[in-house]
Amino acid sequence: xxxxxxxxxxxxxxxxxxxxxxxxxxxxxxxxxxxxxxxxxxxxxxxxxxxxxxxxxxxxxxxxxxxxxxxxxxxxxxxxxxxxxxxxxxxxxxxxxxxxxxxxxxxxxxxxxxxxxxxxxxxxxxxxxxxxxxxxxxxxxxxxxxxxxxxxxxxxxxxxxxxxxxxxxxxxxxxxxxxxxxxxxxx
Amino acid sequence: xxxxxxxxxxxxxxxxxxxxxxxxxxxxxxxxxxxxxxxxxxxxxxxxxxxxxxxxxxxxxxxxxxxxxxxxxxxxxxxxxxxxxxxxxxxxxxxxxxxxxxxxxxxxxxxxxxxxxxxxxxxxxxxxxxxxxxxxxxxxxxxxxxxxxxxxxxxxxxxxxxxxxxxxxxxxxxxxxxxxxxxxxxx
Numbered sequence: 001x002x003x004x005x006x007x008x009x010x011x012x013x014x015x016x017x018x019x020x021x022x023x024x025x026x027x028x029x030x031x032x033x034x035x036x037x038x039x040x041x042x043x044x045x046x047x048x049x050x051x052x053x054x055x056x057x058x059x060x061x062x063x064x065x066x067x068x069x070x071x072x073x074x075x076x077x078x079x080x081x082x083x084x085x086x087x088x089x090x091x092x093x094x095x096x097x098x099x100x101x102x103x104x105x106x107x108x109x110x111x112x113x114x115x116x117x118x119x120x121x122x123x124x125x126x127x128x129x130x131x132x133x134x135x136x137x138x139x140x141x142x143x144x145x146x147x148x149x150x151x152x153x154x155x156x157x158x159x160x161x162x163x164x165x166x167x168x169x170x171x172x173x174x175x176x177x178x179x180x181x182x183x184x185x186x187x
Numbered sequence: 188x189x190x191x192x193x194x195x196x197x198x199x200x201x202x203x204x205x206x207x208x209x210x211x212x213x214x215x216x217x218x219x220x221x222x223x224x225x226x227x228x229x230x231x232x233x234x235x236x237x238x239x240x241x242x243x244x245x246x247x248x249x250x251x252x253x254x255x256x257x258x259x260x261x262x263x264x265x266x267x268x269x270x271x272x273x274x275x276x277x278x279x280x281x282x283x284x285x286x287x288x289x290x291x292x293x294x295x296x297x298x299x300x301x302x303x304x305x306x307x308x309x310x311x312x313x314x315x316x317x318x319x320x321x322x323x324x325x326x327x328x329x330x331x332x333x334x335x336x337x338x339x340x341x342x343x344x345x346x347x348x349x350x351x352x353x354x355x356x357x358x359x360x361x362x363x364x365x366x367x368x369x370x371x372x373x374x
Binding site for chain 1: 188189190192193194195196197198199200201203204205208211212226227246250260261263264265266267268271272275285286289300301302303304305307308311312315316318319321322324325326328329330331332333334335338339340
């Protein structure tokens with residue numbers, strides 16, 4: 001589940017980056033990021049009848065049991081209707097139906113984010129609300145970690161969003177160095 | 188940059204899932220997710236002097252030029268002070284200093300999210316605000332994609348957040364099937 005969820009996150013950001021790359025060279029190509037809740041399909045992702053492979057570590061036994069129960073009880077009773085979802089996606093691609101007013105009149109932005117279903121909407125909203133609270137809670141501390149000199153570049157001038165990620169890795173290496181230094185100083 | 192950013196996203200969700208796995212078996216182990224802005228380090232991530240490998244596609248030439256410019260001008264002038272950042276992280280681990288009131292009195296939650304620096308705070312807040320707007324904009328359409336029967340399971344009963352991701356893959360497969368069916372019907 002851990003690796004599965006991670007790969008989903010990677011795919012989202014991959015699509016976001018792809019949209020940005022395409023926009024400079026091929027402005028006509030837009031990327032749609034569809035993130036669905038549980039939809040009712042003929043067959044469970046884990047095969048039918050559903051099986052979750054045994055993990056050699058017995059610590060996972062109870063989680064597996066619970067998951068098996070959930071997915072077995074869910075199979076064929078998922079809320080989402082794939083027909084309706086696909087109709088909406090086709091509407092978005094063609095700019096028809098209910099998508100028209102939401103995509104706006106001009107060139108549609110890219111990526112177009114489309115969370116599908118109540119679970120996706122609720123989870124996404126809850127997670128984003130939580131992350132905004134995290135920022136607010138720590139802001140007066142974490143906004144004040146700058147060097148005291150006046151030599152710094154204001155990254156916001158450069159479109160910080162685009163370059164944010166690379167900045168992270170610089171910092172990560174620095175932290176490793178400092179932590180190693182602290183450790184060898186007997187901290 | 189696309190692959191780099193994707194791997195960052197995967198690492199974040201990996202850490203979130205890890206926190207959840209650990210919490211049931213080892214409640215004493217907490218996960219801290221640190222997401223820093225640009226911090227000033229001795230050496231650039233791309234080597235010193237910085238080099239971005241040439242891409243055979245000339246379409247990337249101008250982006251590479253711009254990135255080289257940015258990182259060269261940035262080197263040694265990043266806002267963030269790694270010493271201050273590491274002090275804060277150590278405070279959080281030890282529940283000392285400025286972290287005390289923010290971590291609360293009881294058992295600290297896990298993961299503990301720590302965006303570091305103004306760029307990280309601003310970008311995270313902006314992105315989450317945007318995603319909440321996306322949910323709001325499409326909600327009256329995307330909340331109404333359910334089957335018309337009354338047979339559906341209410342996933343929220345089960346802790347939808349934990350199982351949301353697996354639901355997505357079910358749906359993804361269904362979409363592929365439907366889209367294939369639409370295509371073969373000459374849609």
